Amino acid sequence: MTREELEHIIRASGDITDQYEFVIVGSQSILGAVPRPEEVFTVSMEADIYPLQAPELADRIDGSIGEGSQFHETYGYYAQGVGPETACLPAGWMQRVHRIQNRNTQDRIGYCLDVIDLFLAKAVAAREKDREFCIALLQYGYVNLEAALALVGDMPLDAKAKQTLRATMRRWGKSRSLRRLYNR
Secondary structure: HHHHHHEEEEHHHHHHHHHEEEEEEOOHHHHHHHHOOOHHHHHEEEEEEOOOHHHHHHHHHHHHHHOOOOHHHHHOOEEEEEEHHHHOOOOOOHHHEEEEEOOOHOEEEEEEOOHHHHEEEEHHHHHHHHHHHHHHHHHOOOOHHHHHHHHHHHHHOOOOHHHHHHHHHHHHOOOOHHHHHHHO
16 A cells, blocks of 8 residues: 555545544554555555544444445555554554645545554554564664563553563564664
């Protein structure tokens, strides 16, 4: 997905829900902070999105421009209507979002997660695709491991889950591919 495609999804979501502000929480939220990231970050053709003031309207987005919809068939990308509970995020994440608002969004606002918050949300989800995404964020220098580790204390997790998350992140930081990148 490109930045322009995400802008189209924001605009279409506004038309569908009659809302003005949206939160993008999935991998494509990187497009707020990094409008033209490396290809490894843009392989997903879906944007996870919900209306900030009326998250319950996310079902309308999913039904109108979601996977398998006419929108998806026409453009090759789609929106997944999600809710605020979809991403596990550290306290203060909303103060770090990156705002997308322009003519392409018809001045509607898309709040994209800061890259460090995206990293933490993906690290908690811990699916294989999330692990690969997180390691790539470290490899390309979009996330500083020490800064991310410092934010783990602000995650809404119990002590054991935080300990496990820190151990996982440290393991990723020591990964072979990461060492290879920095030893060039």
